[in-house]
Amino acid sequence: MAGAQAKEKIVDYVHQNAIHVETVKKEMHNLKLYTEFRINPFKPLHILTDKPMGRNAQAKEEGDPAFLKIINGARKEPTKKYTHPQTENQEIGWISTPLVIPDRSDRRLNFPRQQCEITKFMEAAWRLKEQTENLR
Incomplete structure (x- = not known):
């Protein structure tokens, strides 16, 4: 008898509508x-009319100078x-110049x-020994 009640689904449309x-x-x-x-200034800009990897596509940069400044600044x-x-990870290696100039003549x-x-x-x-082992 309990199984018959579990099989029946009581449909409460008001409750479903509230959810x-x-x-x-x-x-x-x-x-x-x-x-x-x-x-997006963080992705490279490709000109669709020219070939994407063409030499002339990189040479021609026309458009709004403020926009080009933002794009070029994002690529740095x-x-x-x-x-x-x-960030803390950028602190490691931020100053990449060597502290002491390497001198090969200094012993x-x-x-x-x-x-x-x-x-x-x-x-x-x-x-x-390595040659004789390789021959075996």
Whole structure:
């Protein structure tokens, strides 16, 4: 008998309509209507009349100078756009110039690869061992 009652669906149209009205209100509250078309300054601009990868397409830049300034500014790397880092990740490597100019003639800071007689002998023995193993 309990199974028969569970199979029957009680349709409450008023309750379903209230749920639908609440859902529509939430959608309308979060809806943002865009009525003006704008080009995204963070994506590259391709001229459709010319070939996209053509040399002349890059040379011809006609249009609003303010718009071109925004587009060219968006393409710059962060160190040229901003005076200081905007995020914590940008702080790492923000100053990319070396603190000390590398001088190859200075023996204190430059340690070139050096070999003595023992290392030359062991390197030759190691190469010989690798060659014999590859032949097997």
